[in-house]
Amino acid sequence: MKFSYITEKKQLENIIPILKAEKYLYLDTEVAVKNFKNIDFFSDKVRLIQIGTEKDIFVIDIFKIGKENINILKPILEEKGLIGHNLKFDIKFLKTNFDIFPKIVFDTMIASQIISEGKDTKHSLLAVSKREADLDLDKSQQKSPWHLTDLLEEQIKYAANDIEALRQIFPSLKEKLNQMKTPHKATGETKEIFGVENPVAAVEFTFIPNLALIELKGMPIDKNLLDKMLKQLSSEYQSLYIDFFRKYGIDPFSPQKVANWLTNKLKLKLPKTEKGSISSQDKYLRKYENKPEVQKLIEIRTKKKLLDKVKELNEYITPDLEDENTGRIRSLYRQIGAPTGRMSSSKPNLQNIPPVLRKLFRPAKNYSMIVADYSQIELRIAAEYTKDQVMINAFKQGLDLHRFTASLITGKDYEDITKEERQMAKAINFGLIYGISPRSLMEYASSSYGVEISLKEAQIFHEKFFEHYKGFKKWHEETKEKLKNHREIEVVSLLGRRMKVMKFTDAVNYPIQATGSDMLKMAVNFFGKLKKDLDAYIVNLVHDEIIVEAKEDIKEEAKAILEESMKKAGEILLKNVPIKYEIEIVTNWSEK
């Protein structure tokens, strides 16, 4: 493998024409990370930028050349296509260290995830190189000291070698993406630059720089309120704990002791867990809520959960440089965190914040917050997916679908449906997109909606449902038939994301959930493109919800663009069902 080690400004200038002649480049970076457990994208320094063409590899030493002389690369890295592995990482560092922000990318990690079709496969550069090119990549220098004044020969060679690996895996990954059967072909930059025709890959690749920006921006949080809440919850929790222990002599957080105490002393009948121990889940305790012991137990658990979540948020708070009352929480997102293409969020998880804590999140001074979400998106997708005419018509007429389902099942007029009947229908509607069985419907209706029905009744509701929604019936029957004949089948989202499944419940749920995640990512991409240089940034994404922080004086403009983005994404995927969304300018996340 031949490569050039670039350590002087003059050398860098000399390679510019070579890079300019290319349509796309291979890219990797090495960063001098102080703490690998907690990578700091703002203070850790980029040491090397490796750029490859099909012929050359240049290992550019930033420390030797000087950060201020890297500007010459900016137009190249921002305008050329870039091929790399987990480019969100590199893009974040290029942005913070050099204000370089690439936009046109082919990511070999994301490509590998897409072609894996949801199977549990490893996607490190090491694993992908082995799989796609039978290459045994040496990763021993990954965490070597990249801050050394003079890098070791093996470090420089290692850096160049990653580019060689990218070169070898790119053609095979591209070929596999293009060979996947999809409902339509991609157009746009990803197609023009890299020749990628797979529409899922096009959406995912375009999404990468947008997600990098979301992570860098971070969710704004009210520092003073957080502090206040932390103190208040702590003291409330402590007194609850002390009271509980004094009264009952039991540690409320020892599952075994609590379970024994509840069954022996209080004579509660509780179900077993999977491993055979006694379960004291809140949902089983709910029917004993009239007992003060049970009530206290639930109360103390609830308080502790809130306290823990606030503590967790508090650990990740960093200052907002322009507003001393605001902190910023920069979560990490896994772009394809679930087999369906849904994202996941961690450190901290900003996708499972309870409503009572959402008021902590509010925009920085002189900024507004815009919260938008798709309404009943999965049911709308399911209607489109199954082409169920009855459900499509209900949506077209703008009916409340839960109420409508209730009227179909009970035979009563739409207007006469009671609250309880609507709740029951809601359980059925949701159960439907998860591949319901009558037994689980019964349990679900009870634990989630507080509606008690017998198994017999659940069976009747189940039948009635399919009697009216014939499109669903057909879809479920066909899916069951396919699974009878094949151990594993493929399902596909409306964009063309393919997933292998073995279980009926996965087979009916995955394509719906996947289409929802396609839609959200497309909406984010449109927003990134349409907003231009408006001071408006997405600060969190929660499956069907987008949260934007926008400068106060342009909030209406930002809101209009966000709305247009969500509408466009929705209308591309749903041709027969209208989409609906809520969008509002708020002072904090909990207003809606």
Add this chain to the structure above:
DNA sequence: TACGGTAGCTCG
């Protein structure tokens, strides 16, 4: 003392 699995709970 560190690690991994399980249970329980939060969100969509």
Add this chain to the structure above:
DNA sequence: GTACGAGCTACCGTAC
């Protein structure tokens, strides 16, 4: 026959 996905904490048994 099974309701879908994720992350985080605490507990608890096992390995060192």
